[in-house]
Amino acid sequence: MTSSSSVRQADRPIGALDSERIRADFPILKLEVNGKPLVYLDNAASSQMPQQVIDRLVRYQTAEHANIHRGVHYLSETATAAYEGARAKVQRFINAKEAREVIYTRGTTDSVNLVMHGYGRAFIGAGDEIIVSQLEHHSNIVPWQMLCEEKGAKLRVIPCNDAGELLLEEYAKLFNSHTRFVAITHVSNALGTINPVKEMIATAHQHGVPVLIDGAQAIPHMKVDVQDLDCDFYAFSAHKMCGPTGIGILYGKAALLEKMKPFEGGGDMILSVTFEKTTYNVIPHKFEAGTPPIAAGIGLGAAIDYLESVGMDHIAAQEHDLITYATQAFGELKDVRIIGTARAKAGVLSFTMKGVHPHDVGTILNEEGVAVRTGHHCAQPVMQRFGIPATARASFYLYNTQAEIDELVAALHKVRRIFG
Amino acid sequence: MESKHLYQEVILDHNRKPRNWGKIADATHRAEGLNPLCGDHIWLSLKLDDGKIGGIAFEGESCAICKASSSMMTTNVKGKSIEEAERLIREFRDMSTGNLDTASQPNHLGRLSVFAGVSDLPSRVKCAILPWHTLHAALNSEPTISTEGDRDPVATER
Numbered sequence: 182m183t184s185s186s187s188v189r190q191a192d193r194p195i196g197a198l199d200s201e202r203i204r205a206d207f208p209i210l211k212l213e214v215n216g217k218p219l220v221y222l223d224n225a226a227s228s229q230m231p232q233q234v235i236d237r238l239v240r241y242q243t244a245e246h247a248n249i250h251r252g253v254h255y256l257s258e259t260a261t262a263a264y265e266g267a268r269a270k271v272q273r274f275i276n277a278k279e280a281r282e283v284i285y286t287r288g289t290t291d292s293v294n295l296v297m298h299g300y301g302r303a304f305i306g307a308g309d310e311i312i313v314s315q316l317e318h319h320s321n322i323v324p325w326q327m328l329c330e331e332k333g334a335k336l337r338v339i340p341c342n343d344a345g346e347l348l349l350e351e352y353a354k355l356f357n358s359h360t361r362f363v364a365i366t367h368v369s370n371a372l373g374t375i376n377p378v379k380e381m382i383a384t385a386h387q388h389g390v391p392v393l394i395d396g397a398q399a400i401p402h403m404k405v406d407v408q409d410l411d412c413d414f415y416a417f418s419a420h421k422m423c424g425p426t427g428i429g430i431l432y433g434k435a436a437l438l439e440k441m442k443p444f445e446g447g448g449d450m451i452l453s454v455t456f457e458k459t460t461y462n463v464i465p466h467k468f469e470a471g472t473p474p475i476a477a478g479i480g481l482g483a484a485i486d487y488l489e490s491v492g493m494d495h496i497a498a499q500e501h502d503l504i505t506y507a508t509q510a511f512g513e514l515k516d517v518r519i520i521g522t523a524r525a526k527a528g529v530l531s532f533t534m535k536g537v538h539p540h541d542v543g544t545i546l547n548e549e550g551v552a553v554r555t556g557h558h559c560a561q562p563v564m565q566r567f568g569i570p571a572t573a574r575a576s577f578y579l580y581n582t583q584a585e586i587d588e589l590v591a592a593l594h595k596v597r598r599i600f601g
Numbered sequence: 602m603e604s605k606h607l608y609q610e611v612i613l614d615h616n617r618k619p620r621n622w623g624k625i626a627d628a629t630h631r632a633e634g635l636n637p638l639c640g641d642h643i644w645l646s647l648k649l650d651d652g653k654i655g656g657i658a659f660e661g662e663s664c665a666i667c668k669a670s671s672s673m674m675t676t677n678v679k680g681k682s683i684e685e686a687e688r689l690i691r692e693f694r695d696m697s698t699g700n701l702d703t704a705s706q707p708n709h710l711g712r713l714s715v716f717a718g719v720s721d722l723p724s725r726v727k728c729a730i731l732p733w734h735t736l737h738a739a740l741n742s743e744p745t746i747s748t749e750g751d752r753d754p755v756a757t758e759r
Contacts, residue, residue, distance in 0.1 A: 539639075545608070564640075
């Protein structure tokens with residue numbers, strides 16, 4: 182989609198999204214579930230796709246598909262241009278200095294694992310320390326634990342307070358001469374806390390320690406400028422930002438990426454191969470072995486076009502309105518406890534209901550057509566911190582409305598009636 | 602699937618007031634059951650007397666479906682032989698996975714057929730089956746079972 186699109190909202194005053202026009206772009210929102218209009222509030226798990234992105238995928242598959250980076254024929258050149266064009270869109274979207282700092286991966290998890298294998302295994306050793314936070318998704322814990330186990334390194338954890346905010350003084354105290362790496366989330370998927378990552382990156386850099394930011398829950402919802410943050414690595418997925426599954430991005434500073442070892446070997450990541458010696462390709466291709474999900478990459482580019490046509494500031498403002506409205510509405514619900522009350526919070530509302538397990542809440546909400554996530558949200562250390570096995574989580578995106586939050590609240594009243 | 606079909610009064614009642622809650626002090630068999638996806642976690646203990654289940658108790662943290670299923674299981678298998686208990690385990694699993702229609706096919710489930718509705722809710726099948734799977738483990742002297750991995754009761758072969 183281009184900036185001249187009919188949904189161009191970016192020029193409107195901030196916080197004034199035209200919900201009806203936005204919703205019209207998302208065909209799936211017209212669905213009925215169990216005879217009720219779908220109320221989709223599971224956006225932190227995966228967002229829905231607008232027609233503009235669907236159309237782009239169809240156009241690619243209908244008239245542009247061939248393998249990339251190798252053919253001299255028309256289709257291969259067309260596909261390569263579209264795929265590399267999408268990389269350039271990502272570069273601009275996150276304000277990376279160069280397109281070669283943008284590596285295609287399968288998603289955030291794959292991005293973190295790439296850094297663990299390519300950087301961690303080369304530069305972290307016995308007795309070294311890696312700092313993560315209490316708020317991490319398992320995908321930003323487990324790879325580092327695997328590395329610690331392999332190398333005899335140690336994981337250190339930044340604690341959080343009862344609101345779900347990281348304790349920055351404790352964070353500063355974790356640094357010592359053994360600290361080699363920091364891996365922290367920009368926005369907590371379980372609680373919605375927006376971490377002050379710019380400040381935290383500066384702290385790490387004072388100790389000469391590089392930082393990876395898990396941006397999966399941030400990039401769909403706010404402007405991210407990797408140069409301004411000065412992060413060394415930034416990881417995210419397309420499917421949480423109106424794009425397809427199966428594709429994600431690892432941003433890395435060129436100097437670090439060049440020092441790193443390739444993670445996977447194969448085609449496309451080499452310059453020359455003999456049985457005696459293989460010369461690796463330059464970045465980003467050094468890290469992109471094999472035929473990638475080309476359509477998904479192009480779809481990510483289309484998703485960025487779409488989000489920019491709406492305006493990231495507008496999206497952030499809309500979600501801020503929604504979380505404010507929902508928090509207020511939940512305040513009037515008897516026996517409902519909001520988990521995660523940070524001052525800086527994205528559009529994530531995690532909650533428990535007294536005497537009702539979150540899975541029972543989720544099943545009854547589903548009958549009302551309301552889709553929420555229930556469980557530990559792949560963040561068991563967060564659940565342990567708050568002494569609960571699980572939560573129900575409503576998470577918002579640009580197409581959600583206050584009327585949908587009213588539906589959620591009405592459905593919660595039904596849960597209360599059933600469980601008494 | 603309307604919740605009034607699944608969340609029937611009998612299930613809500615067993616959730617509110619679980620029967621046989623706690624542990625058997627002189628248990629001959631014990632097992633721990635875990636559903637890592639939703640966090641259901643139960644401990645089951647029982648005492649075999651003369652080849653029959655003399656006493657049985659459970660405790661833990663779980664959703665209403667798992668807790669009610671556990672509670673009703675304990676009341677149903679008490680006094681039963683191992684063979685009878687294993688038959689109920691098989692029938693309950695078949696019902697929950699949609700492979701046994703309690704209305705038209707012979708079975709011994711009785712009131713346990715209130716759980717038939719879970720077969721329409723794939724994400725909740727494991728909640729209902731967990732206590733039965735745990736009972737099977739206890740009777741076969743396996744200390745811990747999980748609804749994930751190799752021991753997934755609703756894995757692909759079903």
